[in-house]
Amino acid sequence: MKNKKPMTTLKKVRQEKGLTQKDLAEKVGIDWHVLSTYERGVRQPDIVIIYNLAVALDCSIDSLIVDLL
Numbered sequence: 001m002k003n004k005k006p007m008t009t010l011k012k013v014r015q016e017k018g019l020t021q022k023d024l025a026e027k028v029g030i031d032w033h034v035l036s037t038y039e040r041g042v043r044q045p046d047i048v049i050i051y052n053l054a055v056a057l058d059c060s061i062d063s064l065i066v067d068l069l
Contacts, residue, residue, distance in 0.1 A: 006041035007067045013057050027056040
């Protein structure tokens with residue numbers, strides 16, 4: 001099993017947009033605790049969540065998944 005990696009780009013883009021974890025989680029329809037686990041690398045989001053995060057942040061999916069590769 002591969003080690004999970006933190007989604008540092010997700011956190012960076014979220015902060016650049018001036019959003020808290022709670023703000024972004026509400027836009028995407030998830031709990032902010034779950035978003036925190038993605039940013040810390042505890043869990044990895046599925047592709048639907050990645051798509052929703054990209055839409056909410058007005059960024060590309062590629063820019064978000066780069067940390068997961």
